[in-house]
Amino acid sequence: MSFRSPYPDVDIPTVSLTDFLFGGLSANDLDRTAVVDGVSGARTTYGELISQIDGIAGALAARGIGIGSVVGLLSPNTPRFVSSFHGILRSGATATTINALYTAADIAKQLTGSGACALFTVSALLPQAVEGARSAGLAADRVFVLDSADGYTSFDDLLAEHNPVPEVTFDPDTHLAVLPYSSGTTGHPKGVMLSHRNLVANVCQLDLLLGVSSADRVLAVLPLFHIYGMTVLLNSALRNRATLVTLPKFELTHFLTAISEQRCTYVFIAPPVAIALAKHPVVDEYDLSSVRTIMSGAAPLDRQLAVAVEQRLGCQVKQGFGMSEMSPVSHVIPFDRTDIPLDSVGPTLPNIECKLVDPTTGTEVEYPVGEGLSDPGELWCKGPNIMLGYLDNTAATADTLDTEGFLHTGDIATVDAAGNVFIVDRLKELIKYKGYQVPPAELEAVLLSHPQISDAAVIGVPDDQGEEVPKAFVVRQPSGDLDESDVIEYVAARVSPHKKVRQVEFIDIVPKSAAGKILRKELRSLG
Template sequence: MTVRSPYADIDIPDVGLPEFLFSDLGEHAESVAIIDGPSGRKVTFQELADAVDRFAAALGERGLGKGDVIAMFAPNNPYYPVVFHGALAAGVAVTTLNSMYTPDEVAFQLRDSGAKLLVTISPFLDRARAALRAEGLAVAEVVLMDDARDEASTPMPENALADLLTTSAERPSVSISGDDVAALPYSSGTTGRAKGVVLTHRNLVANLLQFGAIGDTNSDSKILAVLPFFHIYGMTCMMNNGIYKRATVVTMPKFDLAEFLRIISEHRVDRVFIAPPIAVALAKHPMVEQYDIDCVDVIFSGAAALDADLGHKVAKRLNCTVFQGYGMTELSPVSHAMPEDKPDMDLSSIGYALPNIECKLVDPETGEEGPRGELWVKGPNVMREYLNNQQATDDTLDADGYLHTGDVATVTDDGVFYIVDRVKELIKYKGYQVPPAELEALLLTNDSVADAAVIGIKDSEGEEIPKAFVVKQEGASLSEDDVMSFVAERIAPHKKVRAVEFIDQIPKSGSGKILRKDLRARENTSA
């Protein structure tokens, strides 16, 4: 049973993303495109477009062009879209790194993506420099957005973005089609270590048109971008969607509740994109009452499932409308969303499939299609492939072009979808992906650990967290805190193990596969 979007298909132009966004600024050239939330500094659409051209020219001067990749390792700031779109305008693809990554994680993504230039900020330099000392990297230069360099020895040249933007060179003349690679965000997909998701210009242009069809964002809107641009949700729904709709995007480098509320109040933000943990604060924290945020009209939640009761509490407290949607990096990212012209839609749903999308619900055991099953998605926003990983691509994308999401869904006769379960092993902690296999591999490097398995469990607030089941080596002295500290020292904060249980044996199948369902049953019994 194939379920198509209830919306009419949209024509997707065969153009590069920068041309799609900046080719005709018209009456909006002098409108404010970006506001730096902390400082209040403003950038107009024309200033942004000019800076994009200059950065593209600077990359061209360095001999970078089609087929090359640069990396961004930075929090949200007004220069982020300059670098991102400047690279794309030069025909260069961009891989975006998680701001919380450790040097080892940074080095892995730089090596895997083949990035030739790294753009970062001075507070991240210690980690960046440590990563760049790893072997097998192609990076030849570091560009600093803030140029607050120190005297430390560096593995390669470091230059200021401001200096690059003074170039008098012409923007390179590059023919960019929709099939060219634009972005390489990294995702854990359904299993395993993070993989580069190959997103084309067509993927990103298509998803802006698809998502825009169900929303009311316009040139009078102000969007708060507190969720990171390195994540596909922030990249598409906040940064690029704001530019596309000629709205004003207000950037925040990280979430801090007081600053979050101050910026909303001061800049009269009316559209706020969040992940569920922020909804908890908005619904419960007394600080919310101290700020005038009655300007907020719409809150859109993504990256993880939003509890409907929690969403209703936020809506009531802020006197706004709360929506949610569904997506993943491999979908650029949005495939389903609640449309803004249906504010009374069931908030526990993920809404309709967006235009140009068709879906199947397939029983993962029998392969039969029906009203409940693993959600398969087909459309112009579906990634091209996983970078350098044909097996993972074949496991996720089938011959008919359907992406197998790993999430179990149901659909009503009216085409409203609900996510009800998960096939994949991935843990979602505060909207971030945590692959159990990566944590298990790390735990097994500890000499005191004989075996380990990791699953997601719910904490006291209903948040999914990673829990490790650990078998000690005979005679080893190992505490729960020892295990958690060992992992925390070697991995990004969002991937930390947050609960530990010692057991005698990890349940496994005859082929050696960890039986996570048995561990979940054990957890449910003891809860």
């Protein structure tokens, strides 16, 4: 049987994300600090942020970019990411956010697939950005730089044009706000079509459970180009008039310094950061007493690890669950609940209906009564935060979204009688390395391009810290003399850093079914 949130449904206004986040700004809000650069300490008030958003929207409109247009955004976390992202949406265009670790080929693929007509980036990423943009058919005058670079229009140049803010009208239920790319439950990235309503809905659903307030200083080290950072950090913080402290990447001492100096109260992380907080000796050298809540997502957090962080920092640790296709959150442990096991991802968010389905029989798993957990089943979710579908991919959409509107997550879960969900395994073959999705099929294709490799398969295995990493099982050509380092270096030269193969094992044959499907379960038994 299906089950819903123990919390009542919330009202979801039919407005654009821009109006939802900024429409209610008061005169007093304008002087509040919206964003702090965690590196330089530079501050942007809400009033300045609105001015920048309007300026970017006007500059895009002056170039004919608006409703029906897609604009790429390739940048680490900076205050100008915030301004340009919301400037794109304010213009009526759709933002396709691009992983800052992507190669030129990856960038070109996403720009081409999304139909992007322009790209925002930063000077540090300009070489691969320009190469990718050129491959996607974008002219140099459609590449904008958030800082500055000779020969390219800068963020400040765009604002200096003082173009009027465009008047745009669209249906928030169907108009695309963002187009992030996700591998979903299969191995190839697809454009996830998320409407303004999808994003507004998920912030509304999260609002009371996250407990972010105007008094909070939220650390944003998780990438804002990822839907987790985009919704849970960026949009939620802005909606509640909190202060967002941006860091361009995770480096432990910089991370700890930002928390200490900026007195951050709410810190969003992925499990690898929790390992450092629990174990690294340098943590004791910093004053982290301002931290009230740490929220983990993007991958499962071990209960013992969560407890270790709580005890060391004297704060509360929570975790949640989601995926890009759900904008992204479907479950979270509420900030004010201490009775929920830390290895749970918490109850279902308001306005969402779930069911567990036996992946073998297709029958619904019975909801438990009394003590104990339900039988495991694939988690299906339905609600206003569920994507419209995959861009230009009706087959993949039909495989993931059924006719009743349930999204099949590809994750195996159980539920207790109180409605708390526990993620126990994944049906999907994706590897999650430090929260990033790594499709085995992509790595297998790279491996098979090596002249000395006759066959290959890739699975996720735990490393010595419990982090899931890509491991390649390789069949050498009869005359091949490859070693592990040869394979790792070959793949590393052809993929983004987070996709690199971390372990290699040489085998005689890749186990496959009669239909030619790789039997990954057998590979896991090998190690």
